[in-house]
Amino acid sequence: MIAAGSRRTMSLLGACLAVLFAVDGTCQEMADHKGHHGHHMAVTPAGVVMNENRHNLPRGCLEISRDYAFTIHAGRKYASDAPGMIFGMSQHEVKVEPCSRLEITFVNEDQVRHQWMVHGLPAYLYPAGMFHIEASGGQSMTGTFIVPGDDSTYLVHCDMAQHMEKGMRGQLVVGKGSGNLWNVTGISDEFYRPAYLPRSAGLIILLVTGLSFALAAWLLARQRPLSK
């Protein structure tokens, strides 16, 4: 278990990450203290865009290969075609070319907060490897970032309690990607997929086992003379 003191530091850092204004010294110090570069952020009453990057090319990219603009809607109604899901996004997969620039407009159609958060990006460009958009209920936020040049698949999710688990989990596929992530709504299966058996499954298993035992015993008994 992490010592509570460092937990608190991390939490304050987390708060910093969430609402940091580029000029705030305290957060910069804390981020440096933790060995991260400061996050680049823009905050409006409608929400947060963190680590926006319009111009800095990832290593290995000579130029921006292409510009994309995606509008991604979020909310309860986008989970409606997936049984057992509560929240969702209008698209749970974004496919782009390596070294391309993405302008994401995140439209929150619910009355509560939602997030579109990418993990695993190069930390030298995106502190903690994150690009993050948070939109308040009924609000829309736009942010831009540049993806690296390697074929890779990145996690996209909403980090509010249970929102990823209940449907807001997607992936960003750069180039050929690196294989589907698990549990991406509408794209890939659940890693721990429950059985969904009828409640009488125990009885069915018992009956079938009993029948197969009886049948096998009868067949074997018929063959007994052969063993002599």
Next chain:
Amino acid sequence: MKRRWVLVLALVLAVVSFPPQWYPLSLKLKLTSWFGAADFRALPESVPVPAQQPQSFCPPDPEGWRARQTIEGVQIERSAPCVADNPYEVAAVVRGTNNVSQATLLKSGLAADAVEKGRDLDGDGDPDEIHIRLEVAELNGASALVKGPVTQYEIAPGIKPGLWVFAPKFVGMAVENFASRVARPDLRLPSPSIRIEQGDTVLITLENTHYMPHTIHLHGADHGFVDVSGEGNDGVPLTSEVPVMPGNARTYELQPRHAGTMFYHCHVQPHVHVMMGLQGLFIIEENRPNNWVQTLNIGAGQVRAPSVAQRENFDSEYDLHYLDLDKELGERVQQSNDPRVVTRSMHRDYDITDSTVDYFTLNGRSFPYTFRESLVVGEEDDRIRLHVVNGGSKGIALHTHGHKFTVTDRNGATLPEAARAPQDVVWLATSERADLSLQLINDGTNAYGPGIWLFHDHQYNGVTTDGIGPGGNISAIVYAQYMAENGWPKTQGVPWDNYFTEAFYRREIPVWESYAPGLFSDAGIDWLMLLRVIGLALAAGILAALLISILFRRSGTGAGT
């Protein structure tokens, strides 16, 4: 032939193996009359207890959150125990998240509209328009991607029951950092205490971020059945309104005419939802000029910025939220990630009438974590205000060592002077509140002098964690001279390492091991006895096989000879 020898062998084995302590009494007496008592054979050795790695009792306070400080002009009192609330959160909810600097808001982690404070309607120097926004979070919930709970919150070492809480509207992630599954420290049990001023125009918006329907019912607080637009305002699905669905929001309104300690909770399937943690203290402070109240007290406990009326009569103020939890209820959110399966499991398969409660929390934690953050700390002659609610399903018999307190108010109504005899136990039924006056005056009645004096539910379930004690809602009244600088009380009893060890609450450590090692440890195994029992089992197996082979031979199916 062969079979006969096998029979003899089995019988000899049985006789030799038979443990003498199981001989029939008559045989034992007969043998004693011939040979006297058997020779001394020492009982098995105690089982050694593996070395434990206890958690740190008292986490450090690198940002100086415990210190008395002034932020945004808000005087924030010192918090004596190890773990203190974030003072920037306190300042932001006193001034209003819309009225503080961006730097303070940033350090608070709250959303800009978490607690909005508007106009001063009565011109007495404090805002009377208050808009509070609450979300709903699941702690220790399920995931179909990883084993074990997500958005983790420990009530005691290793104890992570599934919980639902009303949470202040934060910004950013629900976890402490990108690589962790542990909830951010301010996302926790209990739901925050809400404090408003008598006569304030209060809006409370429930932004339902959870995956089930919920409402807010303002238990005991003066509110209309409908709001100005005629919409339901009582939070009761049966009679007032359709619950707030996931992703939706609803605003409740009230303008309470009387002060008092009230309660708020979800009223959807309340026997499940309230007991999952969707409940909090709702305190209406008396109206005073320049009365900036601490609108949210995250995690309950000490009120770092008490109201004007409280400061008139008391040196410090605490919210004490008692809640018992049924382990079997909380587990149900962890057993499936499918809301349909969870909904059925919690509301139809679970039967509260057959339930027992297992965990007993004070301000969202059980002992020993209560000693990190829920100590009541004072100096001699201090006057301390305690606002107590029992949110649990069973009553509590709240008892103070070393002190007699006075119950001044019960369930939001002030008691007459004649009814205020000093007490050392107060009984609080489910959902009852009491306002206690605790005076650290060493006169033999109010107090018996400085020390570390426990306070706890005197029903014995309540001082355990799933039946392991010490646990439950034990905390203490600690005098300043008994507090170390780091916020840990200078106890002079037994070592506490075991209590900060997960294995202790998994029932793996003998209860007195820390100060009587070996003496009351688990008894070891008598290997000779085990050998005898195995010998007996072997003999029994052989005899059974012989019996079956005889039966088969008689029925003509055996192989012969």
